Amino acid sequence: MESVPSKPLKYFVFDFDSTFTQVEALDVLCEIALKDDPKREGILSEVKRITNSCMNGEISFRESLESRLALLPAHQDHLPALVKELKKSVSPSFERNREFFSNFSDRIYVVSNGFKDFILPVTQEYDIADDHVFANEFTFDAEGNITGFDASNLLSTDEGKVAVIRALDLNGDVYVIGDGYNDYKIKAAGFANKFYAFTENIERGSVIDKADHITPSLDEFLYLNKMNTAISYPKNRIKVLLLENIHPDAARRLKEEGYQVETHDAALDEAELAEKIKSVSVLGIRSKTQVTANVLENANRLLAIGAFCIGTNQIDLTACSKKGIAVFNAPYSNTRSVVELAIGEIIMLMRGITDKSSGMHRGMWGKSAKNSNEIRGKKLGIVGYGNIGSQLSVLAENMGMDVYYYDIVDKLALGNATKCNSLEELLGQVDVVTLHVDGRAENKQFFGADDFAAMKPGALFLNLSRGSVVDVAILKEHILTGRIRGAAVDVFPTEPKSNEEEFVSDLRELPNVILTPHIGGSTEEAQENIGEFVPGKIMEYINTGSSFLSVNFPNVQLPLLQNAHRLMHIHHNRPGVLANISQVLLKYHINVVGQYLKTNEDIGYVIIDIDKAYSDDVIKELRAIENTIRFRVLF
Structure with a gap:
């Protein structure tokens, strides 16, 4: 019987600077040594320029080393501080995969053009034997100043890494993982099976072009080679699509987590999104993007959807559940912003400010107290007493308004608010009606002819909830007749997909009507809060399985x-x-x-x-x- 040949052993050769650690050690040493030097910024900039020129293969390594050390007034007493910084700067994916270094310590090598003086204290913590670390060594004068490097060391030369691997004569497959041109040279010289361009910390185009594989993290390298033990799936393979100008903090957080992130300022139509979503694992939207069942038919990789707003009626939640897609929103993050807009608009409408301001811009001086009132002592009717309605209740009462509210769900009154048993009861007695209901299908044209007719003559009307819940034609009719004294509307049945499209509405050019482009939650504070909150829930779900606060999944906190x-x-x-x-x-x-x-x-x-x-x-x-x-x- 013929014996089955054994597979060749795999050896792993890692660079140190910008691969094992997130930084270039000599750059950090320069920052430490020049801490109080007035020329610090200029010298640092020049050192980094030289480093990048070498890494991109534009100048020789020996030349770069000599040039950088000539600029570096360093002392051996600076090295402990450098080592401390490097230990804090180990690449996150290396830190995650300590088990890999322990399990394969006999086949892992660090070959660096850096210096053993600061490399060994770091690699020792990852079970890498000192005799598996090859690097340069500093030379010092009698006072301990760094004067240069050992010029006889192979790694001080341009072909040093190639010479080291040749001398090791590793009997097996050799994989090189690094970010610089000198790492690629090992493969080019025929002493490595594959070269992996490591891009977790820096991307060098000239190096990427030479690579067999691009590996944005050590997780990716281990996944490709079926050796992953720290995480089940590389995060760099998780593609995120963020639409509608979502706050940059969201993209930043998701990128820091290691995901691929693509952003678009506008919404996509159904056909565009159906095509785009095929390779997407996480989708982030606001209110304009319609995630329909047809779109979801193409979403075979989609794990989660983040609605960077309160409402989720633009998402087919039933279809999401059927495909096992978790949906998260931001039910609290923009509450204060919407409430403040409502308060401001009530005051503006009570004083007729928008019409007066428009007249002033046309040269009209319309000073008069007619139809100009304080809000103190007026009755505010809140329809929908959820997060926004209840907070509006508290602020309005503090400003002297008498608050009445109606909700189909039994809600406890805050402060001195009065609960109404029916919508009709509320409408007949209040001076201001403000809607804060959700956009579910049964709420379409929730507020129509009978409701407007039930309002007190001369009352004000606000809709900062959903465009579909109000019969706009009836609202226009009552404004023109004067039965509704004024209105503020932030949401519309049909809205432009981007700022470049024209806004079309029957409510344009009406007296004492404030129209805003769906900006109730669009403050910098609210968008920043949402940009932090929604990605946090998505990452928690992907990383741990926790579905807490999902709008369509059973809520499990793990x-x-x-x-x-x-x-x-x-x-x-x-x-x-x-x-x-x-x-x-x-x-x-x-x-x-x-x-x-x-x-x-x-x-x-x-x-x-x-x-x-x-x-x-x-x-x-x-x-x-x-x-x-x-x-x-x-x-």
């Missing part, structure tokens, strides 16, 4: 995953699914260390933490259980 693998099973809410999951786990003698289950009327969500050791057949059988919608593994 502990951090520790020393286990997490199985997440999303299924149609049918009898027997949990029993089938338990049978699979029992069949393979799986030890369960934690289990969580919640259901709503449509779907069930089971999260199971199990020991790390299990057969791939377990995963196959769990995926195959009847009524399974989506199955994920986290570790």
